[in-house]
Amino acid sequence: MEHISxxxxxxxxxxxxxxxxxxxxxxxxxxxHHNGTVFDHCLGVAYYAYKIAYKxxxxxxxxxxxxxxHDFYLYKFKKREKKNLxxxxxxxxxxxxxxxxxNAKTHFEINELEEDIIKNHMFPVGxxxxxxxxxxxxxxKTLALFEYSTRFFFYMRVKSIRFAYITNILG
Numbered sequence: 164m165e166h167i168s169x170x171x172x173x174x175x176x177x178x179x180x181x182x183x184x185x186x187x188x189x190x191x192x193x194x195x196h197h198n199g200t201v202f203d204h205c206l207g208v209a210y211y212a213y214k215i216a217y218k219x220x221x222x223x224x225x226x227x228x229x230x231x232x233h234d235f236y237l238y239k240f241k242k243r244e245k246k247n248l249x250x251x252x253x254x255x256x257x258x259x260x261x262x263x264x265x266n267a268k269t270h271f272e273i274n275e276l277e278e279d280i281i282k283n284h285m286f287p288v289g290x291x292x293x294x295x296x297x298x299x300x301x302x303x304k305t306l307a308l309f310e311y312s313t314r315f316f317f318y319m320r321v322k323s324i325r326f327a328y329i330t331n332i333l334g
Contacts, residue, residue: 212302229280236262
């Protein structure tokens with residue numbers, strides 16, 4: 164928790180700590196998500212959503228808790244075959260919020276606002292009903308895009324370095 168506390172403020176940590184220290188939640192550190200883990204992704208989404216909600220004077224406690232639990236599905240999304248990737252991604256988009264909500268209700272007491280955040284964060288698959296859920300959806304999409312693009316640009320950089328190296332050798 165010490166390395167996390169350097170990055171986040173005390174209020175955020177006081178709300179997040181009971182969730183992120185939970186035994187089941189810790190399992191998300193083992194589940195890959197773009198260029199990190201589901202644990203890191205949820206923590207980032209929760210923090211950015213919280214910062215926006217704070218500025219707008221919204222329910223910061225529910226947004227922290229709901230955003231932390233929005234991807235609490237506890238399984239690795241498997242991209243089995245490239246030809247079925249789109250269908251599998253759509254299936255995952257529909258399925259994982261339901262699993263995350265079930266897990267959240269099993270391991271934590273959640274309120275209606277937190278349920279809305281978890282259940283409807285996959286817009287346009289789910290339609291958020293609250294401003295807090297919309298903010299979480301925005302933070303989720305923004306962070307996922309950043310995570311995916313940094314992975315892509317890292318891959319392209321490595322590929323161009325390899326190409327330059329081979330060109331020099333042959334050259």
